[in-house]
Amino acid sequence: MDPAHDVVSAWTRIVHWLEEHAPAAARTLNPPATDAELGRLANALGRPLPGELEAWLRLNNGSTALDTRTPIPGGDRLDPHPDSRLLPGGEVFLDCASIAERHAQHLRIATDIGDEDWWPPAWIPVLAEADAHYGLLLDTGGRREGAAPVLFYSETDYAKVYAPSLGAVLTAVADMLEHGGGDSALTHGRYPSVQDGHLVWD
Template structure:
């Protein structure tokens, strides 16, 4: 089951090829199976089907090399490559949230709960230029799998989307409403920069 990942991603990729080839060129091909296995082994727990399905369609962008022209979702975050997800998780998890994380992979707070520090059950899959991340919340609870927004100065909060599928569908819908270069974009809508890259107003 793709949870809407396939149609939403196809709409996004098609839009980019037509309106922003510069940004379309930053998308990496499907993630290598060995990188997915290495990341899943490093994280030590099964990853959500939505995330695995998205990686089967693309392997993020090079967020260091391509950050000026790379795809950003409507939130301003760039999708990370599978290898970068592993690196980002290891880096952020060096100092686990003492109010949540416990030995053996246990957590005091439930999925969707606000935290200040970084919880090791949050799997970062997108990053913004200012260091914020979007992460899938794998803590137990009815909101397991929700997309959370984390920033060092603000901690972890629920994002605008309950799932990765909802996030991609929202981005696709905003792109579908692109009025063209002659019309000034409204806040939260796509625009094309002078160099041909997709940006969000």
């Protein structure tokens, strides 16, 4: 199966469910990424975008539509909207600019600590906690035939294999939303509920 097709199919199911059952969460979704935004992201990453990631961003450019920024000394602070945390682990679907920003930040840290294995250039963050080094990435260097594997990363350990593809992650979430069941390994053992139009993972 085409990895991009798997992502489009699963994400379409997720968005349909959110629009019908959790409209507050659906409102956090940005419009599709433009060709210009995708081009800037590819330039920032220094490599072509994986087909599955480009397909996802062409549906929605992240779940950051309601996020705000607060000025602080030396810059500003991103304040994620609570409803932007669409995934079972509390992760935000990163937009093009956020992916580029985090990718550059992680590469700088790897250089600063002198450990290229901590974050190789081929790793692309796609889902992340808004205020912590924690989330899921696409390992484009690990692609063999078909999809790039998904790795889980955290502040306390090196990244490790999480799922065979982005499509597998999103399909598990879609199954859980639609049927209340699915692969708990990919949904953190949590179950979805809706409270006043807001998606909650218990």
